[in-house]
Amino acid sequence: MAGRISDEDVAEVRSRARIDDVVGAVVALRNAGGGSMKGLCPFHDEKTPSFQVTPAKGLFYCFGCGEGGDAIAFVMKHDNVTFVEAVEQLADRTGVVLRYVDGDGPRAEPGLRTRILEANQVAAEFYAAQLTGPGALAGRQFLDSRGFDRDAAEQFGIGWAPRGGKELADLLRARGFDRSVLVRAGLVREAGWDFFQGRLLWPIRDASRQVVGFGARRIFDDDRMPAKYLNTPETPVYKKSQVLYGLDLSRRAIGKKSQAVVVEGYTDVMAAHLSGVDTAVASCGTAFGEDHARTIQRLLGGDAFAGEIVFTFDGDAAGQAAALKVFTFDQRFTTQTYVAVEPSGLDPCDLRIQQGDAAVRELVARRIPLYRYVMGNTIGQFDLDRADGRLAALRAAAPLVGSIRDSSLVGGYVRELAGMVGLDVEEVRREVARASRGGREHPRVDPGPVEVVAEKPSDDLPWPDPREPRLAVERGYCKLVIQRPDLLGEDWDGLSAGDFTHPTYRAVWEGALAAAGLPNEGEWSHRVRSVLTSATAQQLVVALAVEQFLHDPDRGYVEVYAAKLRLLTVTRAIADLKSKLQRTNPVEHQQAYNRMFVELLDLEANRKELQVRAVGATD
Template sequence: MIPEEIVNEIRQRADIVEVIGEFVRLEKAGQNYKGLCPFHKEKTPSFIVNPAKQIFHCYGCGTGGNVFTFLMKHEQYSFPETLHVLARRFGVRLPEKSDDISTQQLQQTERLYQLHLEAGAFFAEQLRSRPEAKIAREYLRKRGIDEEAQQRFGFGYALPGWDALRRKFIQKYGEELLLESGLVIKRKSEEGDDARQMAVGSYDRFRDRLMIPIHDERGRIIAFGGRILGDGQPKYMNSPENPIFHKSKTLFGFHHVKDAVRRAGTIVLVEGYFDMIVPFAHGVPNIAATMGTALTDQHLRTLQRYAQKVTLIFDPDPAGVNAMMKALDLFLTYGFEVRAGILPTGDDPDTFVRKSGVAEFQRIVEHAPLLLDFIRDRIIERYDTSRLDQQIACVNQLVPIIAKIQNEVEWRAQIAKTADVLHITDAALLAELRKITRTATIQPREEVKTATTIPIIEQYVVTALLKDKRLISKAQAHIQPDELSHPLTRRVLKALFVYGDKSDFEAKMLDMFQGSQFQGELSRLFMRSEEVVDPEVTLQDCITKLHQQRFEQATLDLTRKTQDAQERKDRFDLDFLLEQKNQDLLRKKQQLMRKPT
C-alpha cells in the first residue's frame, strides 16, 4: 500500500492536461481543453479536461474522473500501476518496499523495455564493428539509407551464431524474461542439432539478420524486425507479441513522424519497413507502416488524435483492393478523409522513391483520389451495368458503403456521383439507402447520453458549493447531509463540510470513487459547477426547497401516524400526535416566514 500523502502528492504533480494530451489531441476552449473522446467513437469533441480542477469528463459517454482514472481506463493499469508510472514520470519517490503483485508485474514490464533498449544498442554495435556485418552495411548502402537515417532508425545486426544475444543478457535478465521477450526461443528437447545443443535451454531467435527496432508511440523499443541478408526464408521475421508489443496497436515509424503528422493533420500509410524508411529518409515527413496486419480500431484511435486525412499506398491487385475495401469501412466509421495512392504496377514505395524520386512520390500522394471513389469505380468495373440484374447487384454492393459516410456533404456528393455513373436517379439510390437504414444495417451511433438519477435540487446544492466554497459554512448551518436522498450527493456534501476548502477537493474526491459506477456522475457534477451563474442565490433557493420538502415529509409522517392511531383507537396516542402536529406546523410556518440568512 502506498500512503495517502504520497498518492496526493502524485496526483498534485501529475498534470492532467499533460498526461491526457499524450493520448488525446486537446484544444484550448475557454478555461478547459476539449478533444475527441478516446472512450467512444465521435466526430465532434465532447471530451473536456479541466486543468483547474484536474478532472476530465465526456458528455458523450459519461466517462470521467481524475488523472488516475484516465490512465486506468485508457491503459488498463491497476491503481498501484498507475501510481508507479506517474510517480516515476513526475519524480515522486515511492516507499522502498512494495511487494504486491502488480508492482512485480510493472517491474517485469519495465525490465522488458530495458532489455529491448539494451538489445537495440547491442545489435547496433554489431552492425558498426563486426566484419560479419559487412553484408548488412552493404545492404543499407544499396538501399540509399545514409548514416544519419541508419542512426535514426537504430539499425543493427544479429550475429550468425546461436546464442550471441542470449550470452550477453542471460546473467542480467534471466532466461524467463528473455523467453517472454521472444528474443530467444526455448529449445525443444528432441532437437539433436549439435549447434543448438551448445545453447542450453534456449537460443537466439534472430541470427544473421539486419535488425530493425520497432518502437511504440513514445519511442521505446518494444520489438524487432529482422531481414534476412541472403536468399533464405522467411525474408522478414518479427518479434512475437509480448506484454509490451501488440501488432494491432503498432504503426512502424510512427514515433518519428507523429509531430509532423499532427502539424500536417495528414498521414501516408504503407505496408512494410522499407516502404516507410526509404521515403522518410528521402524527405517524406509524415509516413508510417502497418505491421503486416490489417488496419485495426486501435490504429485508427491512435491516428484520430493526430490526423483527419489519411492516404493509403497499396498494391492495386485484387487482394490489395479487397483489403482496402475492409479498411474503407473502418475509416468511414471514424470519419477520416481517406485517399488511395496508386503506384505503377510492380512498384512499392521503397523501389518507387529510389527510382523516380521523392517529388514524384509526393505528387502521387497529393493527387490521390478519394478511396471511396476508387473503390466505387473498382466495384462498378466488376458489373455490366447495361444489364438490369447486374445493375441491381452493383447498387446492392455500393449502398452499404455509402451508408457509412458520416459527413453529410460528402454523403450527398457521393450519392450524386454514384447515381451518375450508374445512370440511375439520385432518388432511386436514396430509396435503396433508406431501405438499408430501416433494416438497421447501419450501426447506430455509439453516443449514449447518460441519464442521472440525482434529484435536481441536490445537484444544485453541490454545484453551487463547488462554484463558491465560501458558501460551505452557510450550507452547514442549514442542511444536514442526511437530508439529501442520493448517496452520491450525500457523500459529496459530507466531504465538502470536512475538507471542501482544499484546492484539490474534486480530484481527491474522485479517488474515493475509482472503479465505481458513480465516478462519471461525479465528474459531470464537478464540471457542471462551472455553469452555476449565481451560487449564492442558487444555494438559497435550494435551502428553501429542501426545508419545504422536509416539512412536507414531516407532515406526511405525522398524518400517517395519526391515521394509524385512529385505526387502533388509541386515544392517548392520538391526542399526543395531534398536539405535536399543531406545534410542528406552527414552528415550520415560522421557520419558512423567517428567511435564512
C-alpha cells in the same frame, strides 16, 4: 493481454508520482500562492497562464480549456497514451513494480515487464552498434538500396543481428539478465541461441518510446528462417495485434493534425516520415485489425468527422482485398477513411526512391474516400455494356452509398454512382434509399474474418458555466463537498439530489454520496471520480478540487451554504405552488385548494427560517 493493473499498484503510482514533478518536466511552473503553481497550458495556445497545479492535492487544472486531472491523466493527455500506458510510464519513473490481475487473480510475475523492457533497450543499443561493424555490410547495402543513409538509420534506431548466434545472449547474461527473462522477452530461444541472427532489425516502440519488440528482415539467401520478415514472438509487452510501428514518432502529430496514415511496412514508414508525412504507422507482422483501429481512433480523439485515416494500398488484387477488408469495419470508425493508391503501383518507399520526397506527400494528398475506392472496385466486377450488368452493378454499389456516415455527402455520391454505371440519377437515388432501408448491407465480398470496433459512448452532461450567478450556490456547495467533506453534517446537511438544478452538479453530488460508501482508501476526489460514469462530471470534480475559497471554510460556513441551497429549493417550490393555486378554482376544488394553501403557508415559514440561516455567506 497481460490483464489489468491491480488497484493497489495504481494507487501506489498515484501517490508516488508528484504532480509538480510530472507536469514540471514539460511546463515551466511558478509559485502562485495558496499552495498552487501556474504555467502556460500545454493543451491549448495561450499567452497568460491559466494552467494551475496543486501539489498538495495531486491535481492540475486549466481554467482556459478545462483540461484537468491527476498525474496519470496528465500523461495520458500530453503523451496521447492509454490509462495503462500512463500508469506503466509513471511506475517506471517512480520505481513501482506493477502486478497484473484478471478474474483469476495475479497473472504476470511482479517486475517481469520492467525487466523485459530493460533487456529490450539493451538489445536495441547492441543491435544499433552492430550496424556499423564489418559483419553488417550486407545490411547497410540493403538500406542504401532503399534510399536510407546513416542518419536515417540512426533516426529510426535500425540495427543488425550478428550471424554468430549467441552474441546478444552472452551480452545480456553478462549484464545480469536471467535466461528465463530473455526467453520470455523473445530475445533468446530456449536452446540459448539468439532469436534474431544475420538480419536487419527495426526496434518497435510503444507510445511511451519503450522498445517492446523487433522486426527483422531477411538479408542472406542461406538464412535458415524462410520468412522475409520475422517479428518478436508474443510476450508480456509485445502483442502484434496491438502494436504499430512508428507510433512513438507519430502519436503527437496524429493528435495534432487529426490524421493517421497507415502504410504496409517498416521501410514505408521510414520513407513517409523522411518525406514529411509524420503521421505514418504500420502494423507489425499481421494485417491491420480491430485493436489497431481502436488505437488509431483513440489517438485521433474519437469525435465524428474530426479527423481522417488514410490507408495506402498497392494497386494490385491484394491491395484491393485489403481495402475491402478495412471497409467491412469502416462504419465503426467515427473519423473519415481514405485510400491513397499510387497509379504506378509503387509503395511509398519505392515512390520516394524513384520520384523523391514530394511524390510521397502528393500520394497522401491525392487520397480518395474509401467508399469511392471500394465502389469503383465493386462496379468494375460487372459488364457495364449490358443493361443487366449496369443494374447488377447498381444493386451491388447502392449499399455502399447508403452506408455513408455523413448524410450531406450522399447526394454527391448518388450522382457520381449514376455517372459510373450510366443510369438515371433518380433511379440510382431510389435504389440507394431501398438499400438503406434494407439494413445497409455491404456487397458480398469475402475479405476474411474481421472483428468490429466498439463505438465510443457519448457523454450528454453539459458543462456548467462557473460564472453563472443562478448556479453559484450549487457550485459553492459542491466545492465544499469535494474539498472539505469532513465539514459536512452527518445527514449531509439535509440536502438531496433535488436541491441541484444543474445535472452535472447533481451528478457530482450523487457521486460523492456513492463514494462515501466505498472503503476509506485513497484521495477523496479520486474516489468520487472513480464512481462517476460521465467524463464531464469527472472533469468538474477536478475543477472544483483546485478552486480556492475566499477564506478558510468551517462548519458554520458549510451550514450557511446548505441553508442557501435549501432556500433556493423552497423558493422554487413556492413559485410552483402559487402557479397551481392560480390555476385551481377554490369553489369547484375547495379541498385541493385549501390543502395547497396550507402547504404554501408551511413553505413560506420555512423560507423565512432559511433566509435567517442563510445570511452571512461570503463566497
